[in-house]
Amino acid sequence: MSAATDLAIEVNGLTKRFGDKVVVDNFSMQVPRGKIYGFLGPNGSGKTTTIRMICGLLTPDAGRGTVLGYDIARDSERIKREVGYMTQRFSLYEDLSIEENLDFVARMYGVKERKRRVDEALEGLGLQARRKQLSGTLSGGWKQRLALAACLIHDPRLLLLDEPTAGVDPSARRDFWDHIHDLAHQGITVLVSTHYMDEAERCHAIAYIAYGKLLAHGTLREVIDAAHLSTWEIEGDNVIAIAASLRQMPGVEMVAPFGNTLHVSGTDAGKLAASVKSVRREGVAVRQVDPTLEDVFIHMMREMGASAHPDARRAA
Amino acid sequence: MFSPTRCFAVLLKEFVQMRRDRLTFAMMLGVPLMQLVLFGYAINMDPKGLPAAVVTADPSVFSRSLVRALQNTGYFTVVAAPATVDEADRMLARGEVQFVLQVPEDFSRRLQRGDSAVVLVEADATDPAATSNAIAALNQVALTGLDHDLTGPLAGLRAGPAPFEVRIHRRYNPEGVTQYNIVPGLMGVVLTMTMVMMTSIAMTRERERGTMENLLATPVRPLEVMLGKIVPYIVVGYVQVIVILLAAKFLFDVPMLGSLTLLSAVLILYIAALLAIGFTFSTLARNQMQAMQMTMFFFLPSILLSGFMFPFRGMPAWAQDLGQVLPLTHFLRVVRGILLKGAGFADIAASVWPLALILVAVSALALKRYQRTLD
Numbered sequence: 091m092s093a094a095t096d097l098a099i100e101v102n103g104l105t106k107r108f109g110d111k112v113v114v115d116n117f118s119m120q121v122p123r124g125k126i127y128g129f130l131g132p133n134g135s136g137k138t139t140t141i142r143m144i145c146g147l148l149t150p151d152a153g154r155g156t157v158l159g160y161d162i163a164r165d166s167e168r169i170k171r172e173v174g175y176m177t178q179r180f181s182l183y184e185d186l187s188i189e190e191n192l193d194f195v196a197r198m199y200g201v202k203e204r205k206r207r208v209d210e211a212l213e214g215l216g217l218q219a220r221r222k223q224l225s226g227t228l229s230g231g232w233k234q235r236l237a238l239a240a241c242l243i244h245d246p247r248l249l250l251l252d253e254p255t256a257g258v259d260p261s262a263r264r265d266f267w268d269h270i271h272d273l274a275h276q277g278i279t280v281l282v283s284t285h286y287m288d289e290a291e292r293c294h295a296i297a298y299i300a301y302g303k304l305l306a307h308g309t310l311r312e313v314i315d316a317a318h319l320s321t322w323e324i325e326g327d328n329v330i331a332i333a334a335s336l337r338q339m340p341g342v343e344m345v346a347p348f349g350n351t352l353h354v355s356g357t358d359a360g361k362l363a364a365s366v367k368s369v370r371r372e373g374v375a376v377r378q379v380d381p382t383l384e385d386v387f388i389h390m391m392r393e394m395g396a397s398a399h400p401d402a403r404r405a406a
Numbered sequence: 407m408f409s410p411t412r413c414f415a416v417l418l419k420e421f422v423q424m425r426r427d428r429l430t431f432a433m434m435l436g437v438p439l440m441q442l443v444l445f446g447y448a449i450n451m452d453p454k455g456l457p458a459a460v461v462t463a464d465p466s467v468f469s470r471s472l473v474r475a476l477q478n479t480g481y482f483t484v485v486a487a488p489a490t491v492d493e494a495d496r497m498l499a500r501g502e503v504q505f506v507l508q509v510p511e512d513f514s515r516r517l518q519r520g521d522s523a524v525v526l527v528e529a530d531a532t533d534p535a536a537t538s539n540a541i542a543a544l545n546q547v548a549l550t551g552l553d554h555d556l557t558g559p560l561a562g563l564r565a566g567p568a569p570f571e572v573r574i575h576r577r578y579n580p581e582g583v584t585q586y587n588i589v590p591g592l593m594g595v596v597l598t599m600t601m602v603m604m605t606s607i608a609m610t611r612e613r614e615r616g617t618m619e620n621l622l623a624t625p626v627r628p629l630e631v632m633l634g635k636i637v638p639y640i641v642v643g644y645v646q647v648i649v650i651l652l653a654a655k656f657l658f659d660v661p662m663l664g665s666l667t668l669l670s671a672v673l674i675l676y677i678a679a680l681l682a683i684g685f686t687f688s689t690l691a692r693n694q695m696q697a698m699q700m701t702m703f704f705f706l707p708s709i710l711l712s713g714f715m716f717p718f719r720g721m722p723a724w725a726q727d728l729g730q731v732l733p734l735t736h737f738l739r740v741v742r743g744i745l746l747k748g749a750g751f752a753d754i755a756a757s758v759w760p761l762a763l764i765l766v767a768v769s770a771l772a773l774k775r776y777q778r779t780l781d
Contacts, residue, residue, distance in 0.1 A: 147622055147780050170625045181620035198624040 098123045098279035101155030113139045115302040126274045128293030129283035136302040137283040141250050145175045174241030178252040180233045184226030199244035211239045231262035251282040287384045305390045320359040321381040322366040324352040326374035339365035433699045444710045453720025459486040459494045459503045463511035475551030481540035500753045504530045523570035531576035532746045533587045536717035548572045578746045585658045590745045591714045593650045594737040598708050605684030606697040608635045628776040636681040643677040663748030676737045679765040689775035708734045736760045
């Protein structure tokens, strides 16, 4: 099997502008088949726009790519047939019942043995008894499950999930992710965008995007290691009081309070260690820890804010 | 306690929102302006220069004077002089002329003899309001129209009663019942309002509720969406038509002379054209509110300029041109022609093809406007 066919998504140099605002800038990504690929980045970073270009809802201004071997510019109809796209906002009909919504979607994709598939989907959801209930009356968690069931009804080979767990409670989120892993196990590729760092840890690989640019990608470990960040934890009473002075010290690039502790990070390990040790005193303990993904991302955001952002402003 | 500050905050917010919604703002200025122009300039309850055909079997100085007198009233414009009465009647049936003046061959002989001369005027009375003033003017023509020619021995005829009689046939609606004209027209008006409104919110509703994104993510094609959204309302339209026809028959005794099959065939064209217009609105409007406003903006001239409320021929040329673009104008001619005049396809063909043209043009525009992506 050639390298190309091992990839579910391969895009190069994707660019999208709205007016004179560049929302996605020269974006490239490879997603291997059968993997769960996490798509992370702050609000407005271009995640949704990228996903929409991948499934043919937006036309890229530049760049090219293939999804499941189909060209995103020419074969958007074929792509739509084999991709399940779950939108950020609930986009099924609130004034249709659960069953009617599933039936509608199944007809849209020309699903064979439609009745059986809809029944199976209802069973899978555990909603057989409530099949006549209007979708609009479902809670957030149930809407999310229904939306997922709807975008799986035509057996897609690729799932694009745009912040599927936003506003969903932790236990429903856990069930959701178990389900996603089952699907990946069956060979379905999943691209999922999220804000939650714990969800990033459940992905096989992640990509981090900010201001429309890809900043990092790889496994969780690779992304953290590639940042060359060292992080210290400072624990003690009233550590917040020393945060301000810490920020001024050499080697300290980031200070983030976590309850009674401070996370202090920087790329120059030597200077940072010296600065952190200088604040150690009675009742204030310091120790070096592994940087978390969040530390890494906030660090990358700062870097971008310092370098890329003025560029963007000048261009506009 | 009433807080002026809070009240002012609400007031300020309303102004800001009003300014942001440009279309609503434009409508608030546009609708009164349109009403002013249409009511002020376009509408005329006393239509003049109505087209008339003259069939004269007696080409004499008297018949020529009669025609001149007719035109001098300002109410008539002689547009044709067909050779036979049959031909003139066909023109009347098609609505090409509103009046036919027949001068019998013994007109001048009887006139000269002082022997009860008669001319016959056939009036298309489907719209009683449009013809009543013109008919009133005919009496004056009878009284004084020939005064110049009544010289010498005939001078005595000038005084006293009219030298000849104008016999008026009110065709198609002899009793001048207003309902006969209004009720069939109402069918067109009801369809214009409901059909355009229903489809104009069709796409905007999808967009507003966020379901558009899901729809676009499926392999569905624009024509599939458009037909799927239009056909249910064609059914609704026919139900409305049946209700109105039943009411016309049993409540208002409106005559139904022509073929109802022909009427339903033309109705498909008319309803589809209206739905396509609504669908186009829905691709232009950003939300349901705007779609409703566009519907109103379309409905108003349809009522005023189509000939439903006010005589079409009473309007100035620019308003008539504008009226020709509206499906209701053509449909009114069709429905009144079929029901009141018993018109066949040949008689209404001139009003059918414009409907077909509107349907094709608007559908093409709707499909062009339909976005397959969210760009």
